[in-house]
Amino acid sequence: VSGLSYRDTGVDVAAAERFLTAIEPLVRSTHGPEVVHHPSRFAGLVRLPGGTSIAAATCDGVGTKTRHARAATDYEGLGIDLVAMSVNDLLPLRARPLLFLDYLGSGRLDPARLQAAVRGIVAACRRGHCALVGGETAELPGTYPEGTVDMVGFAVGLVDESDLPDPSSMAPGDVVVALPSTGLHANGFSLARAALFIHGGLDAESPFPGSDLTLGDVLLTPTAIYVDEVLTLMDRARVKSAAHVTGGGLLGRARAMLEPGLAMRLDPDAYEIPEIVELVRTTAGVPWSEMASTFNMGLGFLAVVPEGDAAAGEEAGWMRVGEITAGAGEVDLGYA
Amino acid sequence: VSGLSYRDTGVDVAAAERFLTAIEPLVRSTHGPEVVHHPSRFAGLVRLPGGTSIAAATCDGVGTKTRHARAATDYEGLGIDLVAMSVNDLLPLRARPLLFLDYLGSGRLDPARLQAAVRGIVAACRRGHCALVGGETAELPGTYPEGTVDMVGFAVGLVDESDLPDPSSMAPGDVVVALPSTGLHANGFSLARAALFIHGGLDAESPFPGSDLTLGDVLLTPTAIYVDEVLTLMDRARVKSAAHVTGGGLLGRARAMLEPGLAMRLDPDAYEIPEIVELVRTTAGVPWSEMASTFNMGLGFLAVVPEGDAAAGEEAGWMRVGEITAGAGEVDLGYA
Numbered sequence: 001v002s003g004l005s006y007r008d009t010g011v012d013v014a015a016a017e018r019f020l021t022a023i024e025p026l027v028r029s030t031h032g033p034e035v036v037h038h039p040s041r042f043a044g045l046v047r048l049p050g051g052t053s054i055a056a057a058t059c060d061g062v063g064t065k066t067r068h069a070r071a072a073t074d075y076e077g078l079g080i081d082l083v084a085m086s087v088n089d090l091l092p093l094r095a096r097p098l099l100f101l102d103y104l105g106s107g108r109l110d111p112a113r114l115q116a117a118v119r120g121i122v123a124a125c126r127r128g129h130c131a132l133v134g135g136e137t138a139e140l141p142g143t144y145p146e147g148t149v150d151m152v153g154f155a156v157g158l159v160d161e162s163d164l165p166d167p168s169s170m171a172p173g174d175v176v177v178a179l180p181s182t183g184l185h186a187n188g189f190s191l192a193r194a195a196l197f198i199h200g201g202l203d204a205e206s207p208f209p210g211s212d213l214t215l216g217d218v219l220l221t222p223t224a225i226y227v228d229e230v231l232t233l234m235d236r237a238r239v240k241s242a243a244h245v246t247g248g249g250l251l252g253r254a255r256a257m258l259e260p261g262l263a264m265r266l267d268p269d270a271y272e273i274p275e276i277v278e279l280v281r282t283t284a285g286v287p288w289s290e291m292a293s294t295f296n297m298g299l300g301f302l303a304v305v306p307e308g309d310a311a312a313g314e315e316a317g318w319m320r321v322g323e324i325t326a327g328a329g330e331v332d333l334g335y336a
Numbered sequence: 337v338s339g340l341s342y343r344d345t346g347v348d349v350a351a352a353e354r355f356l357t358a359i360e361p362l363v364r365s366t367h368g369p370e371v372v373h374h375p376s377r378f379a380g381l382v383r384l385p386g387g388t389s390i391a392a393a394t395c396d397g398v399g400t401k402t403r404h405a406r407a408a409t410d411y412e413g414l415g416i417d418l419v420a421m422s423v424n425d426l427l428p429l430r431a432r433p434l435l436f437l438d439y440l441g442s443g444r445l446d447p448a449r450l451q452a453a454v455r456g457i458v459a460a461c462r463r464g465h466c467a468l469v470g471g472e473t474a475e476l477p478g479t480y481p482e483g484t485v486d487m488v489g490f491a492v493g494l495v496d497e498s499d500l501p502d503p504s505s506m507a508p509g510d511v512v513v514a515l516p517s518t519g520l521h522a523n524g525f526s527l528a529r530a531a532l533f534i535h536g537g538l539d540a541e542s543p544f545p546g547s548d549l550t551l552g553d554v555l556l557t558p559t560a561i562y563v564d565e566v567l568t569l570m571d572r573a574r575v576k577s578a579a580h581v582t583g584g585g586l587l588g589r590a591r592a593m594l595e596p597g598l599a600m601r602l603d604p605d606a607y608e609i610p611e612i613v614e615l616v617r618t619t620a621g622v623p624w625s626e627m628a629s630t631f632n633m634g635l636g637f638l639a640v641v642p643e644g645d646a647a648a649g650e651e652a653g654w655m656r657v658g659e660i661t662a663g664a665g666e667v668d669l670g671y672a
Contacts, residue, residue: 015445016473022447023454030461030468034434044469046435048384048494055391059437059472059490067478098370099382101395103439103488109351111358118359125366132366133380136395136488137352141526142403143484150479152439152472154395154490158384190477 004195004284013248013293039167039259042089042244043157052161056095060085060246061152062186064193068219069149070204072112077222078151079120081186084223085246086155087128088301091230092242094165095157097130103152104137107144117151120222128227130155165234167241167304170259172326174240175310176266177233177318181300183276185223187246188294192219192276195284202283210275218276226301233316237309243302250299251292254331257302263327266299268334270321273298288336297333340531340620349584349629375503375595378425378580379493388497392431396421396582397488398522400529404555405485406540408448413558414487415456417522420559421582422491423464424637427566428578430501431493433466439488440473443480453487456558464563466491501570503577503640506595508662510576511646512602513569513654517636519612521559523582524630528555528612531620538619546611554612562637569652573645579638586635587628590667593638599663602635604670606657609634624672633669 007013031037036045036054043056062081069075079102087097102121104114114137125132144150184192196202196215204216211218226244233239243253254264277298281291291297299321305313310320343349367373372381372390379392398417405411415438423433438457440450450473461468480486520528532538532551540552547554562580569575579589590600613634617627627633635657641649646656 012445012475015447016475019445019447019450019473022451026454026458027468030458030466032467035467035469044435044437044467046467046469048389048434050389051387053384053386055435055492057435057437057469057490057492059439059470061439061441061472061474061476063474064476064478098384099380099391099393101380101393101490103395103397105397105441105486105488109348109355111351111355114355115358118362122362122366130366131368131371131380131382132363133371133382133393134395136397137355138397138399138486139348139352140397140400140486142400142529143486144479145481148479150441150474150476150486152441152488154393154437156391156393156492193478 004199004286005290008194038093038164040092040165040241042092043095045093054159054161056090056093056157056159058086058089059154060089061150064189065186066149066151067193068204068216070216072116074220075113075116076120077220079117080124080222082151082153083121083124083128084225085186086153087130088226088244090155090157091226092244093159094163094234095159096231097128097155097157097227099133099156100125100130101133101154102135104149105140105144106149107141107146109137109139124225127225165239165241167259170240170262170304170324172324173307174304174324175307175320176264176322177303177305177310177313178271178299178321179226179229179301179318180271181274181296181298182224183218183221183274185296185300191294192280195280195286200283224300229317230301233303233313233318236316237305237312239303239305241304245296245300245302249292249294250297251331251333251336254302255329258329261326263325263330264322265325265332266322266334271298271319292333292336340535340622341626374429374500376428376501376577378428379431381429390495390497392426392429392493392495394422394425395490396425397486400525401522402485402487403529404540404552406552408452410556411449411452412456413556415453416460416558418487418489419457419460419464420561421522422489423466424562424580426491426493427562428580429495430499430570431495432567433464433491433493433563435469435492436461436466437469437490438471440485441476441480442485443477443482445473445475460561463561501575501577503595506576506598506640506660508660509643510640510660511643511656512600512658513639513641513646513649514607514635514657515562515565515637515654516607517610517632517634518560519554519557519610521632521636527630528616531616531622536619560636565653566637569639569649569654572652573641573648575639575641577640581632581636581638585629585631586633587667587669587672590638591665594665597662599661599666600658601661601668602658602670607634607655628669628672
């Protein structure tokens with residue numbers, strides 16, 4: 001297989017993983033007994049004094065999706081992405097969003113662009129039920145070249161210790177339910193850009209096949225905010241483990257959910273791979289395994305429930321997409 | 337006066353303030369009754385359910401100080417700066433640091449540089465008594481040119497509602513006490529760089545007058561972490577208002593502390609202006625008012641206490657630097 005890979009685009013996922021392994025003991029040295037180590041490592045967890053409440057904290061950016069913005073108004077969607085990336089990461093822990101802060105860094109303050117971003121952040125905070133209580137708008141000439149922006153979000157949520165999902169209770173026969181993504185969300189944009197724009201010779205104004213939209217419009221579709229859907233499912237079903245499908249793609253996130261002795265089989269006919277994902281794959285001949293390790297492949301959020309709760313999940317609008325089996329950590333997508 | 341100003345270096349503080357004013361109503365639209373609006377706006381405050389505990393959240397970066405790093409090991413100090421900038425901002429609210437998250441953005445992951453940054457972050461989290469519970473290391477080719485890095489920090493602390501300082505209790509005759517800064521901390525680096533390197537023709541290896549250090553060493557001195565000193569003062573004295581002296585400089589932060597009908601007079605003989613600040617001023621002829629609106633001028637943290645508590649402050653190691661008077665928001669530094 002000789003298609004384009006993420007490594008070719010200048011993003012070294014393996015190096016990032018080595019870095020995280022190297023710093024782990026250092027990071028742990030700051031942890032007192034108040035820090036809770038949960039197998040689902042999407043959020044940091046700290047017990048609050050005098051009770052059973054736990055604060056969950058997350059931090060994420062929107063990656064190089066910002067480079068696809070053409071007009072100032074495109075930053076409104078990027079603001080939604082920013083909130084989604086952090087707030088959705090609270091949900092695998094069943095943490096209810098409490099507050100959000102944003103950091104917008106650029107070389108020169110562009111009020112139209114930044115106000116659009118804040119409009120999106122505000123709309124998304126309302127949808128995610130969290131208060132926007134601060135942030136920083138940094139003007140750093142020299143760090144950012146003219147026109148580039150980085151956006152970073154930070155969310156805090158609350159969960160009662162007894163409500164934390166218990167991945168160790170997962171067992172063969174459990175059902176995987178999922179929510180559809182709205183497209184690429186905010187991951188894999190360096191690969192998508194290289195595949196479509198450099199390898200494929202397309203640009204933001206290229207028509208998107210089978211629609212009235214441009215490729216730029218489709219790429220910039222904001223990330224879904226899953227707060228209501230996930231918390232409702234968790235009220236109605238016993239969710240044993242859950243994942244927001246982001247960095248590492250569907251394959252990486254699904255693998256990370258598995259406890260020793262388990263595997264996951266997903267039914268490729270149970271959900272649709274977004275056309276934008278197919279376009280990236282076919283334009284640059286990206287191998288399926290690379291695609292599924294980079295993109296969400298159409299599934300934005302996964303949850304594992306007992307068979308007896310699968311119907312409740314489907315009634316709450318979730319798709320039944322697969323099952324937990326005995327195994328050694330394999331994830332079988334049917335195509336990668 | 338025709339000396340160098342911050343505006344000349346590409347940083348438009350007035351535009352930033354207009355932006356903040358423009359977004360204020362939008363931001364407020366996300367605030368339910370759980371959000372606490374305190375006159376000291378360093379941190380966002382949200383009441384936790386079922387009690388009197390309040391979460392305080394802050395976000396800040398280290399600005400263009402990163403551009404002064406020469407070797408990977410210099411990032412260790414920048415990691416300390418990063419924690420200091422967010423954690424010190426919790427302290428004016430008397431919030432006890434609980435957790436910290438970092439975001440490190442660059443074009444290409446440089447493990448030596450990033451591991452040094454994490455070493456500094458970890459050391460500073462220990463000094464500030466907060467757990468490093470997460471973060472994001474983003475590799476964004478295209479957003480960041482080779483060699484540039486942005487560092488963003490987020491901190492959460494806790495304060496009981498009854499312990500929040502009450503700035504409305506400030507009155508003429510109250511005393512201003514302060515802690516010394518270690519140098520420029522992490523503010524005003526675009527101006528310092530322009531003054532020293534461009535206007536003055538100096539470079540990082542230039543000897544720093546009267547010492548064995550280079551100019552680069554002095555510029556990179558890490559920001560002080562004031563957690564222990566401030567919380568101890570707040571235990572021993574009635575602190576009515578406090579400020580971490582960052583963006584806006586000593587003048588801007590002191591002005592922002594004042595309630596209507598009050599002014600502040602600081603004694604220029606009560607503290608020392610750091611030599612690096614003097615070097616920036618004299619090298620480029622920066623006006624005193626511009627200096628004091630950009631740099632901390634040697635005072636890293638301010639607190640207002642009643643006259644009767646000033647001695648307790650001095651015993652706790654704070655400098656007595658000035659007083660609150662009747663007035664209309666004037667801050668008299670004796671030189672700007």
